Amino acid sequence: MHDLTPLCALGGAEPHTDKVAGVTLTETPGHTLASVAARLGQEDACTKHLGTLLGSEAPGVGSWVRSEPISAFWTGPDQWMLSAPYDTHEDLAAQLTAHFGATAAITEQTDAWVWFDMQGDGVEQVMQLCANIDIEKMPVGAAARSVIHYMGVYVLRSAPDALTILGGRSSAGSLHHALLTAMRSAL
Amino acid sequence: MIINHPLLGPRDSSEFVYLGDACLINRPDWQADDALEQFIEYGHTRDNPAGLHRELWYHEQGDRSWLVVTRNTVTHEITQVELARDVARAEGRSK
Numbered sequence: 001m002h003d004l005t006p007l008c009a010l011g012g013a014e015p016h017t018d019k020v021a022g023v024t025l026t027e028t029p030g031h032t033l034a035s036v037a038a039r040l041g042q043e044d045a046c047t048k049h050l051g052t053l054l055g056s057e058a059p060g061v062g063s064w065v066r067s068e069p070i071s072a073f074w075t076g077p078d079q080w081m082l083s084a085p086y087d088t089h090e091d092l093a094a095q096l097t098a099h100f101g102a103t104a105a106i107t108e109q110t111d112a113w114v115w116f117d118m119q120g121d122g123v124e125q126v127m128q129l130c131a132n133i134d135i136e137k138m139p140v141g142a143a144a145r146s147v148i149h150y151m152g153v154y155v156l157r158s159a160p161d162a163l164t165i166l167g168g169r170s171s172a173g174s175l176h177h178a179l180l181t182a183m184r185s186a187l
Numbered sequence: 188m189i190i191n192h193p194l195l196g197p198r199d200s201s202e203f204v205y206l207g208d209a210c211l212i213n214r215p216d217w218q219a220d221d222a223l224e225q226f227i228e229y230g231h232t233r234d235n236p237a238g239l240h241r242e243l244w245y246h247e248q249g250d251r252s253w254l255v256v257t258r259n260t261v262t263h264e265i266t267q268v269e270l271a272r273d274v275a276r277a278e279g280r281s282k
Contacts, residue, residue: 075250076252145248147202
């Protein structure tokens with residue numbers, strides 16, 4: 001058997017953290033991700049399955065439903081991204097495939113993304129420099145796809161003073177540079 | 188120019204990619220007897236109206252949905268924005 005050492009997206013054995021003024025940017029590797037896309041003609045059934053899974057309504061346009069252990073945010077018409085703790089749901093995609101059956105196409109996404117949490121006084125000013133979204137109009141639980149430095153990202157509002165940013169794992173370093181530069185500039 | 192996305196609301200046109208005439212939705216049947224002529228028409232022949240034009244836009248920097256935007260090519264006024272899938276389904280496609 002191979003004996004491989006898992007690394008974080010930024011290359012470290014431990015997740016990277018930066019602090020500028022009152023804002024902390026943290027790489028958060030502890031999530032597993034999978035996308036759910038309703039199959040043609042199965043949209044209603046798929047939405048219902050998702051609601052059952054979350055214990056509430058499936059997230060509508062531009063929103064993020066956080067529940068334990070699985071959370072979901074809207075990514076497009078009849079499409080969602082689901083996340084769960086890595087420690088307990090490493091096989092999230094397989095679990096979802098069993099749950100949704102033929103109503104949805106499930107795609108494993110865990111290793112495709114880097115997950116950053118940005119928290120502190122001034123996260124709105126940082127995001128105003130980064131992306132073309134009305135961050136001040138995004139309430140807690142809002143989700144938006146946008147672009148930061150030509151890289152496609154999801155921006156989620158987790159608290160009044162906290163954002164979650166998901167970007168492509170292969171460009172994690174570039175996204176980290178973009179966020180950190182904006183933090184130094186805005187704060 | 189602002190495109191009023193049917194789901195996400197007003198978004199700057201820089202977030203979108205323009206494809207062309209919305210007639211591209213109506214791909215010909217490749218098994219038709221006159222498929223060659225139909226595909227030549229489909230691939231190359233376009234109207235070039237000075238006025239209302241229905242065209243396909245892709246929300247590349249957003250939710251990645253395809254839209255059918257009705258735009259006045261003289262004034263750039265946008266009078267209607269629909270999800271392309273709704274347009275296609277209304278025409279009996281994607282059933």
